[in-house]
Amino acid sequence: MSRHVNGAGRTEGPSSESASLVRHATNPFMSYTESNAAPAEADSAAAGAGAGATTDPSAAPLADAAELDTEDSVLSQFHEDAIQQAGVGLFQFMLFLVLGLSLAADTIELFVVAYVIPSAEVELCMTSIQKGWLGAITFVGMMIGAIIWGVLSDAMGRRRTLVWALTVNVIFGIVTVFMPTYGTFMLSRLCSGVGIGGSIPIVFAYFCEFLTKARRGKYLSWLLVFWSIGGVFVAFAAWVIIPRTGVMVVIEERAHFSSWRVFLLVCNLPSILALLGLTFMPESPRFLLEAGREIEAMRVYQRIYKWNHSDPCAQYALTELELPKQRGYRDAERAPSKTIMAGLVTALDKFWSRLSQLLLPSHRSTTLVLLFVWFMAAFGYYGLSIWFPEFIKMIKSRDYSTKATFVIDAQYEHNYFNYTISNTKYINSTFSRCKWSNAILNHVDFINCDIRESVFTDVKSSRTNFINSTLIANRFVDTDIYEYRFKNCTLLNNSFQAMVPGCKLDFDYNLHYVDVFQENLIGQISLLPGSFIASYLLDKVGRAKMIAVSMLISSGAGFFMWFLQTKIGVIVFEAAFNMVFISGWNALDVLTTEVYPTNLRTTGYGFISSVSRVAGVIGTLTFGQFIEVNLAIPMLTTVAVLAMGGLAALRLPETKDVLV
Incomplete structure (x- = not known):
């Protein structure tokens, strides 16, 4: 089997396992040939020049055009070779920081509500049901955003779409700060979630398309460290800005601009910084190749080379002459649009047709297995992320009652x-x-x-x-002792004057942010060693096996939930569970990024990510009902869900050797 692309050029270093750039002795064009022998480079001249040429006899003969592999394979190999020559260095590091901030913004969007609710519920007078919906609305927004931005990213470009997604997140994130009522606050939170929903699918696809195959697993796993850094950031910001006790919350509520609103404003910083950083970053060259914009792709490769090589005299080895031949645009909507809105309308017009490609015979099996594994993982993780703090709260409440x-x-x-x-x-x-x-x-x-x-x-x-x-x-004067506090009482000739206006809900003063901070901080920090373990083992063990092993070990650890009776015990178990589980989730992120072709990469990831958000909502609602019941129920649910996900992961294809 052989692959070739027309275009003049030079030979890239030989490889026995992948196609390499070689020049045929009688044809001054580049070819991708797959051979176990080392390719040779022979000098050749234009016809009639009289110059001789030599060829390595061990090199495999070139294929005719009819024998070519798919264009995707050709472009993937060219891209791999081009990135190898451009090198991995300062450019990837700067992109790593910018995209890391985008990933941190996703975590902040998820966790910020947990810190805001105790303060906002007083000012916005939220019932328990309303507080639950405020937490769920973020997942709903992210679900919508993941699908929309994922499809648009494959149609309009990674960087372009990510900029729009983060812009939506920042605009509505700031608008949320000034919303005076529960309804308007919910609407702005929904729109903010829609914006950040595109972060994860695009970030992973965008970053992996600037990495060589050998470095993808490690670097993508390192990128996920920012997910936990986002959690640490939001915990510290809450600690510094938001009142630390329930009494302080009520007193502070009288201020014109409450501290929880300042906290929300500060939490927009990572998204804003990521937006600023993206202004200096180019479009993905792999996307440009796929869209038929080869000249633009070459300029990106050259730009990467300049960033990674400090020597001003150094020159990028490849030139425009060595690009694959111009193929035109595969899809009409992929041509550069004169306006952003024109491109958006065209992309949305083919929205459903692009999504339907995920269920074609070539992708159906992988998509269905991924959906199942992601659903189980998200259901278990987000469910337990609610159960752990609520169970600790119940333990503390029981302990508090015994000390009355x-x-x-x-x-x-x-x-x-x-x-x-x-x-x-x-x-x-x-x-x-x-x-x-x-x-x-x-x-x-x-x-x-x-x-x-x-x-x-x-x-x-x-x-x-x-x-x-x-x-x-x-006489009751200027108090919040409302009628609902009198239960089966006899009331005669009592007067109630100048009652405290505003919310009449019974707010719990036993709120201590010290405990909330400690629990969340330990839970987030425990993700760090898991991410580093994943970066070390991902290429050695393989993506699919690591997902399966991590989820099965986490499932087995679920049996130890039976012995959780103290706050310290729950925190230690949560930290250990997070460390083991996150290594598998990292592998799942990487595999999902690599398993789809370039034209469906973020569409597939976005669709699967949106389903995982639904699973997260169902998981939180389900585990939220397990707080007061026998420990056997959450224990067996955790064991069963993660075990099914781990076993299903064994059916996933291995992607560590796939070219993007």
Whole structure:
């Protein structure tokens, strides 16, 4: 079998395993031939010049045009050789940083809601259901964005589409900061999610198309380190900006511009910096070759070479003469459009036809297996990412309840309460002509109590209730002790004046960002060693095997969930689980990037990524119901889901030797 492309040129270094550039003795054109023998380069002259030429007799004969392999194979080999000659150095490092910021922005978009909700729920007066939807709306936006931007990237270019996606993310990310109501806040969060949804599919495809086959696995795995760096960034930003206790949140809510809004503004920085960095980056040369824009591709190769070689006299070995012959545009929408909108309209016109190609016989099996593995991985990981902190919260809540102070049969007369009372239960107690002023009642219950002729002034309360009690001739002035706090009580001649306006929801003051920060930080940092392990083993073990091994080990580790009874135990298990699981997920990212041809690379990845977002929503909702149930249910669910995903991964094709 042989491959050749018309064009004059020189020979690239020989290889026994891949096609190489050789020059035929009687034809001054470049050819890609697949041979176990080393190719030779012979000097040749134009016809009639009289110059002689020699050829290595061991070189395989060139094929006729009828015997050519697909154009994709020819372009892939040319691209591989061109990148090898351009080298890997400063250019790839700068691109690594720029795309890493884009990847960090994806993590921030996912985790920022968890830090915002405790503060925003007071100002926007969100119920539990509304808070759940605020978390889910980000996944919905990312699902939509992954499909749209993925298809557009294959049609309009990696860099161009990524710039548009990040621009949408930045614009609506900033708009979100100033949204005054829950509805407008949700809408802007949805649009922001749509923007960042294109980040992962495009980032991996864009970066891998500047790397040689030998370096792809390692460098892509290193790129995923930024995913955890994004998580660390958002945790530190929350620690510095957002109030650290529930009481501080309520007090700070009176400010004109709440700190959680400042936090949202700061979280746009990675996307903004990535946008600025992309202005200095070129389009993917592999995409340009695929689109028939060979001259532009060659300029990109030459630019990479200049970045990677400090010697000003150094010259890139390949020239325009050695490009594959001009083939014209394979698809009409791939021709450079005069306007961005014209290209967008043309690309969207063929949106469904491009998606349908993923289910053609040549891709159907791979697509279906990938969908299943991604669904299982996302369902398990995002489900557990909700279960871990909620389970810790439940453990702490139970521990807090056991430390409650019980005051029984006490009598208070003319007492003055101007301090914080926490975790206290007054039972069968009497309060006569007492005064509560500038006090905070946090998790306080008055059970079977008698309260008469007392005054509550400027009192803030959380999880505080009056149960089976009698209240007579009391005054409530400028407090948040609303009617729902009185449960089965007898109320006579009480007055409620100048009640605190705004949200009447019962906000929990037992919010401590120290704990949230620690749990999230440890969980994110634990991803780092897993990413480094993946970068070392990815090319040695192979993508598919690493996915299977990682998911099966994670599945087996799920049995240890049965023994989780303490906060420390949960955090340690989460860190170990993340470290093992992320190595497989890294391999899954890399394999998904490599398995599709150039014209479907981001379309396929985007479609699969969107399905994984759906799995993430289902996983969080499912595991969210497992907090109060027997540990066997989340344990067996985790074991079963990850085991099925790991076994299915064994059917995935190996892609470590694939040319992009």
